[in-house]
Each structure stands twice: as C-alpha cells, then as structure tokens.
Amino acid sequence: MKILVATDKPFAAVAVNGIKDVVESAGIKLALLEKYGEKSKLLDAVKDVEGLIVRSDIIDAEVLNAAKQLKVVVRAGAGYDNIDLATATANGVCVMNTPGQNSNAVAELVFGMTVMMARNLYNGTSGTELKGKKLGIHAFGQVGRNVARIAKGFGMEVFAFDPYCPASVMEAEGVKPITDINELYSTCQYVSLHIPATNETKKSINYALLKQMPKGAMLINTARKEVINEEELVQIMDERPDFRYVSDITPDNASVFAEKFTGRYFFTPKKMGAQTAEANINAGIAAAKQSVGFLKEGIDKFKVNK
Structure with missing residues (x-):
C-alpha cells in the first residue's frame, strides 16, 4: 500500500x-x-x-x-x-x-491586509481605525469564525451571512446574523469573503452587491478569485474613489488595478492564506x-x- x-x-x-x-x-x-x-x-x-x-x-x-x-x-x-x-x-x-x-492563518492574513489598507499602505498619511467599524463576514465556516474572533478583539461590530449556518451558531460567537445578502453589504463598511468557488458563487460578488456598501468600503478576499466579477469590481472602483480591495489572489485584470487604482488595492504575489x-x-x-x-x-x- x-x-x-x-x-x-x-x-x-x-x-x-x-x-x-x-x-x-x-x-x-x-x-x-x-x-x-x-x-x-x-x-x-x-x-x-x-x-x-x-x-x-x-x-x-x-x-x-x-x-x-x-x-x-x-x-x-x-x-x-x-x-x-x-x-x-x-x-x-x-x-x-x-x-x-488553515483557518487561523487565513483569518490573521485578513487583518494583516485590512490594517495595512486602512492605514493607506503605511505611506505616511492619516488612515482609519477598525474599532467601532462594521465587518460583514460572507460565509461563517471555520475561517469566518476565526475572523469574527479576531474582529471582536479590534472592537469591531460583526455581522455574518451564511444560509447554511444556523443563526444560533453565529449568536453564540457574538455575531449578528444577517438573512439577506444585500443587507450584509449595505450595512457593513468592511466585507470579508469566505465562500467557495461553485457554480452558484462564481462571479456572484458583482456590481449590484458592491455598490450598496457604505462610504469608505473595503472588500477583503481570501477565498477564490473566481467568486469576483472582476470587470464589475473595476466598474465600482472607477465610480467610487473611496472603494478599496485587498486580496491574496491576484485577479486576471491586475494590470488594470496597477494602471488606475494606485494606493487603493493590494494583492499578495501568490495565494498566501495558508502560508x-x-x-x-x-x-x-x-x-x-x-x-x-x-x-x-x-x-x-x-x-x-x-
């Protein structure tokens, strides 16, 4: 054998x-x-x-x-x-x-990238704090639960959407359950993605969802690049100078980000959530x-x- x-x-x-x-x-x-x-x-x-x-x-x-x-x-x-x-x-x-x-490693990376972007990539200018901000967790599996744990340490208000996870599980973790995905995005300035790439989820993170996010929005992706509608993400970043994106998956249209959105995005050189x-x-x-x-x-x- x-x-x-x-x-x-x-x-x-x-x-x-x-x-x-x-x-x-x-x-x-x-x-x-x-x-x-x-x-x-x-x-x-x-x-x-x-x-x-x-x-x-x-x-x-x-x-x-x-x-x-x-x-x-x-x-x-x-x-x-x-x-x-x-x-x-x-x-x-x-x-x-x-x-x-790998869940704790991925969750820590979420906040490594989030803090860096909230502080304007440490470029010497004044950034923002995470304390008191609303964080939406899209999918409340093992990684999502670790993200919630760390977020509470920052003093964030944590919400989660996951149709496959009982509300009682979220509440037990001190997280507010959201039953409508649109409400998650319209409520939370920060949204962290933890959904798998399936026929249902591919390109599901689109303009219609992202345009609902509050001013100063940040999308954090440590899931899969396939879940992002990359063309529509570019569209929302074009329209909203306040919108930021961080990911440990480099998108196929990374050259567009480099050309148009300097200082508003960050991609790791390779997928590093579990590294x-x-x-x-x-x-x-x-x-x-x-x-x-x-x-x-x-x-x-x-x-x-x-």
Whole structure:
C-alpha cells in the first residue's frame, strides 16, 4: 500500500517529516513528488498509489484516470475546487479536505491586509481605525469564525451571512446574523469573503452587491478569485474613489488595478492564506491521518464527494 504526497508547491520539511511518521508508522509506504512542474511526472507517479495527498495541485480527470489503484485523495486545506469530484466519484475515489487546519492563518492574513489598507499602505498619511467599524463576514465556516474572533478583539461590530449556518451558531460567537445578502453589504463598511468557488458563487460578488456598501468600503478576499466579477469590481472602483480591495489572489485584470487604482488595492504575489509554518504542519499531518484512516479503517468523516 502506498500514499503519494504530490505538491508542486511543497510542504515545509517539518510537515513532510510529520506526514512520513504518520504514514510509515501505519505500515504504509510514502512517496514524495515535489516541484514536479510537468504534468507528465504527476501522471506517472499516481499509477501505483492507493492514497494521494495534495495542496493546490490540479487533480483532473486525466490524473484520476491514470491512477488505477487510487482509493482516496486528501486536499491539505479547506478548498477542493482543484479536484474533479465527478470523475473521482465515478472512479470510486473518496475525496476529503482538512477543514479548520488553515483557518487561523487565513483569518490573521485578513487583518494583516485590512490594517495595512486602512492605514493607506503605511505611506505616511492619516488612515482609519477598525474599532467601532462594521465587518460583514460572507460565509461563517471555520475561517469566518476565526475572523469574527479576531474582529471582536479590534472592537469591531460583526455581522455574518451564511444560509447554511444556523443563526444560533453565529449568536453564540457574538455575531449578528444577517438573512439577506444585500443587507450584509449595505450595512457593513468592511466585507470579508469566505465562500467557495461553485457554480452558484462564481462571479456572484458583482456590481449590484458592491455598490450598496457604505462610504469608505473595503472588500477583503481570501477565498477564490473566481467568486469576483472582476470587470464589475473595476466598474465600482472607477465610480467610487473611496472603494478599496485587498486580496491574496491576484485577479486576471491586475494590470488594470496597477494602471488606475494606485494606493487603493493590494494583492499578495501568490495565494498566501495558508502560508504559515503552523498551518502547513497542521494541514499536512491532518491529511496524512485522514488518508491512513480511510485506507486502514474506511473512515471518511471529511468526504466532500458523494
């Protein structure tokens, strides 16, 4: 029995060692494919493995069909839109994620970027404070809950919209539930996005929503770039000099921002929400434990495909 860790963007060495300990102590062979670059190397490496651990690597139909012995894929992280769930299901492959392992890291990045933009990118001019401001959390999963926890430390008034989360859960965290998405955006000067990229959500953050935000609005995106209607975001920033955007996902039209909106946006050079030593280790080891648990005992607690 073999588990492959295939990471074009590798885990930290300490995380790899932790994964190795978990897998090999269960009597399972571990293979490692890092910085592989060419897809052909991945296609060759998956041919004889029962388990596959990945990060943001694209596991499409071609990869899944090449992995004839594959039983389980675990995405070390919360998002799993990089995996072809339909093909995995058709091939009898269980797909799992590791929810919660990166959530604090992402939440801290939200505020790292937010404070920086609120202080005008530290350019020496007078900025604004977060205390007393209204923050809207769009999707109240593990990351959203950590964002709420930190926001309360800043003294912000926190609201959340999530049709899949009971109001009682939000209230227990000291957050005000909002049942209408338009109300979230019209109420909150700051909105932090934590929605997945699905057919329902792609390009859903559009002009109609954003134009409702109060003066001095800031949109914070540590979710996926696909959820933003990028053309309409440019439109609202054109119309409203007070509107600001920060993201750890560089948009496809980043050159437009560079040309037109200097000082009103910030993008990290690559997706960095989970880029901390702690998150790296937590997600990697969780993925290893879930892979072993499935292969040895059939445990599929975090299965995301049906």
